[in-house]
Amino acid sequence: MDIKHSLKTGISFGLTSGVITTLGVMVGLNSTTHSKIAVAGGVMIIAVADAFSDALGIHMSEESEVKHSPLEVWLATISTFFAKALFASIFIIPVIFFSIQTAVYVSIGLGFLILTLFSHYLALKQKISPLRTITEHLSVAAVVLILSHYLGIMASQLFK
Numbered sequence: 001m002d003i004k005h006s007l008k009t010g011i012s013f014g015l016t017s018g019v020i021t022t023l024g025v026m027v028g029l030n031s032t033t034h035s036k037i038a039v040a041g042g043v044m045i046i047a048v049a050d051a052f053s054d055a056l057g058i059h060m061s062e063e064s065e066v067k068h069s070p071l072e073v074w075l076a077t078i079s080t081f082f083a084k085a086l087f088a089s090i091f092i093i094p095v096i097f098f099s100i101q102t103a104v105y106v107s108i109g110l111g112f113l114i115l116t117l118f119s120h121y122l123a124l125k126q127k128i129s130p131l132r133t134i135t136e137h138l139s140v141a142a143v144v145l146i147l148s149h150y151l152g153i154m155a156s157q158l159f160k
Helices: 003-033 036-064 070-089 092-097 100-126 130-158
Strands: none
Touching (some): 003 036, 003 070, 036 070, 036 092, 100 130
């Protein structure tokens, strides 16, 4: 039984998805609406609905490998849910305390810090270059944010 693997799977997936998905939704909704309530609602929905969705996705993925015990599958499922919910929920804090534009910038900084720290940890565990790993992961996150920003602008123009 590889309980450690199941927990690592859930936490690493939930953390990464929690940060990137939530930042993408925040940036996109802000570009579309410039509304604090819309962005706050988006963060809360990600923290619940998308956490359940990702947890079920991990559950089915682990089951499809037909090499994990039911306990391992459920540990990966539950750890994915809680990691995603936790890391997505963190971004409601800047929304509460700052103007929406400032909250989005603070959230991007916080999200990039979380991804940097986790990427550094992963690189050290794999004995590879932290700089390369961090650059790779932050580049993907940056692409998501740029696309989300422009999709938000496009949506605001198309659905006036």
